Amino acid sequence: MGSKSTTKRADALRSIEAIAQAAAECLGRNPEASLSEIARAAGVGRVTLYAHFASRAEVVDAAMSRAIDRGNEVLDTIDLTGDPLLALARYIEAGWHLVDQARALLAAAQRELSAGRIRELHAGPAARVEALVARGRAEGAFRTDLPVAWMVNVLHAVMHSAADEIRAGRLTSDRAADHITATVLAAFTPPGRPVPEPGGGA
């Protein structure tokens, strides 16, 4: 069943895409954005939105899925092998603003979607970062006196913190990655070992 339902008009597919994209943008800015706002941002009537998505939850789910996919695409282009310090620096450089947009979206999702669905969506990208941290610990590059989950959380917390600073006008976008990297690499350094010099390495 469902093999013939592929008969969607190109017109409709374009609308669905526009809505999902607008939803990701609007909810990324404000987790409480209304469906009217999203429809308007998509250049589509509010009724049209309801023609494709039965409820608000479905719209949020679509936006979330879209953002996760985008994130996975970006993550795929990053080399997370080799020296864990450099790998982490590459991850931060490429992903900090992407991770930030996902946060507000996540806030919307947490009110609209089931906890299981959220875990299901979030699991993929999270696993890769966890693996990187775990490898860094195993190779002696990162400290092991704190849980992996805690370290991953710190990493993301500092990324979000940078986004907040930018929104507040206290930090410029081009310096964000350097600040985050310097901070996190120091936080991850094993006790007793010297903190790496920023920009120094290789």
Added chain:
Amino acid sequence: MGSKSTTKRADALRSIEAIAQAAAECLGRNPEASLSEIARAAGVGRVTLYAHFASRAEVVDAAMSRAIDRGNEVLDTIDLTGDPLLALARYIEAGWHLVDQARALLAAAQRELSAGRIRELHAGPAARVEALVARGRAEGAFRTDLPVAWMVNVLHAVMHSAADEIRAGRLTSDRAADHITATVLAAFTPPGRPVPEPGGGA
């Protein structure tokens, strides 16, 4: 004018206090808590709430002021002099959960109050922490290759992160302060210098 209005019944003062306290609690849990919810939590009728506060904004302001006052009281009991590392550890130990409750409250305030009013309320406590960080830098205990504002932000971000982890059930409350301290002290260590051993010091 207004000199005779001191004639408030003890009854009324108790209600106002109960409402402010309930508001701080409810908004601390959920920034979108309705006034009905707050009134119910205060054990007071919704109309009574409007008898004392003209608008939602006034309730939020009262809750925020209350939380700030409480924070200042706690901060006053903490010795922020001496070794900056130990002072920072003392600050974290005493204030991390207090700072966390203030966050959700701040989120409510940012939607209801003017930016100026928020700065006015927030300035006091923020200044003390900034001073501590600045002193630590001047004495060579903390790194100086990152802005003070950024370091303060990192400190708070990691505190909030701990609160999130507790809510998610991945961290127990009694270990939070140790994790935060170990992480932040490492993040603040000047490049090239060894990160302090957790619990080591004095």
Added chain:
DNA sequence: GCTAAGTCGTACAACGCTGTTCAGGTTATA
């Protein structure tokens, strides 16, 4: 060019929240 799929604006009902009014009951305070 015909037809069905898609879109549009308007309008509707239902809901929850805010803020106000009113009439009647309770309690502090002098």
Added chain:
DNA sequence: TATAACCTGAACAGCGTTGTACGACTTAGC
């Protein structure tokens, strides 16, 4: 104990949101 201050529930208007229904228009696809 008298009285004014206080508290209360119920009820109302106004607003924005969600979700649905309708009739008319436009467009994709054969």
